[in-house]
Amino acid sequence: SRSSSRLTSGLAVFGRRKLDDDTLEELEDLLISSDLGANVATRVTSSLAKERFDKEITEDEIRLALAEEITDVLRPREKIVDFSDGPRPRIVMFVGVNGSGKTTTIGKIASKLKEQGAKALLVAGDTFRAAALEQLTVWGERADIPVMSKPIGSDAAGLVYEAIEKAKADDLDLVLIDTAGRLQNKTELMAELEKIVRVTRKLDPNAPHDVILVLDATVGQNALSQVEAFKNTAGVTGLVMTKLDGTAKGGVLVAIAEAHDLPIHFIGIGEKAEDLRPFSAEAFSKALVGAE
Amino acid sequence: MFDTLSERLGGIFDGLTGRGALSEKDVSAALREIRVALLEADVALPVVKDFIGNVKSRAVGEEVIRSVKPGQQVIKIVYDALIEMLGGEDSDSSLRIDSPPAVILMAGLQGSGKTTTTGKLAKRLSEKERKKVLLASLDTRRPAAMEQLAILADQCGDNVVSLPIIQGQLATDIARRAMNAAKLGGYDVLILDTAGRTTIDEQMMNEVAEIADIADPSETLLVADSLTGQDAVETANRFHARLPLTGLVLTRMDGDGRGGAALSMRAVTGLPIKFMGVGEKLDGLDAFDAKRVAGRILGQGDIVSLVEKAAEQM
């Protein structure tokens, strides 16, 4: 498959060799090149060294052993979620920086839910970006799920309030709320997000039941600060990583998994409705090191 | 972060002041810290390695000046080398758009900021250079991509127009239609916004290469997210291999990312970084500023004044 990562090409030169300091340094470099970050890369390779140092080891064995180390970190974060289940209406909000894939991920999840027969409502909470509403509307039409919206420039929190009222009145299973992209260092925009969360709590103290932070696989170490900020502001409950169909392998997720006890629900592997997969620690780790 | 780098370097060089030239051993310890700092800033590993080699050869043998801390002296060397690698202090954000209608082609990964940057460039060219600008969206894939560009064109005022949308046309056909319309309509500039694509999607890479063949752009800009991690080199190289790129645009520089991707992409392509996106609104586009980005890669802080102070004392 598409394992044309730098890691793969790097490992290919190893062949059969001793797991010595040089090899470990190369491995560390390869992990750094996949965005694990210098510290985590060191930790993972030294953990590998503990068990196998100075042993003859083939290229395939190296990859698998490395994948296992990473899987161990990620496994506790593996958590399949069924949004159509649980409280009614289940209120699910999507947050993240600009262009990370929030709207598309909602579209994909909406399509899945429709197949399962859930009664859902999409809320166009991005009242800022040009054609954000039109984009979500297309996804709503594809999934045959209604989209609730207000004109551009309207107060997003007000829209969300009305949407939840409606979902309660109509006895819907769930509400998927899109929000505008925002960089985590923008105080005003983060305050706006906080307000949206506050408003949903007025109608249901347990809402939003899920706050999904959508991360782009191409992002580097800044993802750590994204998780931190959105967790503090919006009470993130789970993660989705998109764009894993490209050359980026999203290794920063390993660093995030070490630092935060947050489940990773899905990965995005394309732009179409079907391009969403439940997160698998093993599959992700293997793809990361090219051990498929 | 800068403070920590500064402190770390300070610690390494403690007791070194006034001891003559910096030895290879002194410098090596410092370079390890700098390596970590650059990696934390998302500079791609191969670029970090080149950079470290470059700095090492400059720093070894440097006389330690009594009045300046060696740590600061090394930081100044690093800072200067960063600026140089980023293209120098006099950045050139001018676009070659003399022969009307000049075509500017925008390309990049999904969600990198192409459409927004297209709107920003149009606004800038129409307001600052009094150009008549036609915008065309060749994005036949993303839902409402064409509507998005049309809305942005409307926000730019009378001198910016978007090509009427015809559903069902191929991207390459839209490119041809746009070129005709630009000629007939007497436009100075035609900006072609394209769909986002991953670089391993052969079909889509072929499409954009074909668009470039048809449109023969005077400028082909790779629009990339400044928050990009180690993948920056791969993406830049792959687009560079398939398109006649003339420059880079780094978006989301208004974030708190350290922006190492700027250095990585510039280093592997040798292309100038023409602009940085610094906001979601149409006025959020700045000419690239190597000093600002170098300071940020080193971790914000008050690097500029610190370095100036060091320079004065040298």
Ligand SMILES: Nc1nc2c(ncn2[C@@H]2O[C@H](COP(=O)(O)OP(=O)(O)OP(=O)(O)O)[C@@H](O)[C@H]2O)c(=O)[nH]1
């Ligand atoms: N290749 C690929 N592209 C994706 C994936 N998910 C989303 N995209 C694309 O990324 C781009 C941005 O996606 P959006 O869903 O608009 O992102 P967003 O977070 O809603 O963006 P804003 O609302 O502007 O902040 C679009 O071109 C999507 O088609 C994925 O998993 N793989």
Ligand SMILES: Nc1nc2c(ncn2[C@@H]2O[C@H](COP(=O)(O)OP(=O)(O)OP(=O)(O)O)[C@@H](O)[C@H]2O)c(=O)[nH]1
């Ligand atoms: N904060 C900030 N946001 C930006 C900047 N440039 C673009 N954006 C935002 O990033 C998101 C994606 O921008 P688009 O212009 O739609 O990106 P694109 O590359 O055209 O996306 P696709 O066509 O889906 O590939 C939007 O929410 C923009 O408002 C910037 O410089 N700063």
Ligand SMILES: [Mg+2]
């Ligand atoms: Mg969106």
Ligand SMILES: [Mg+2]
């Ligand atoms: Mg676009």
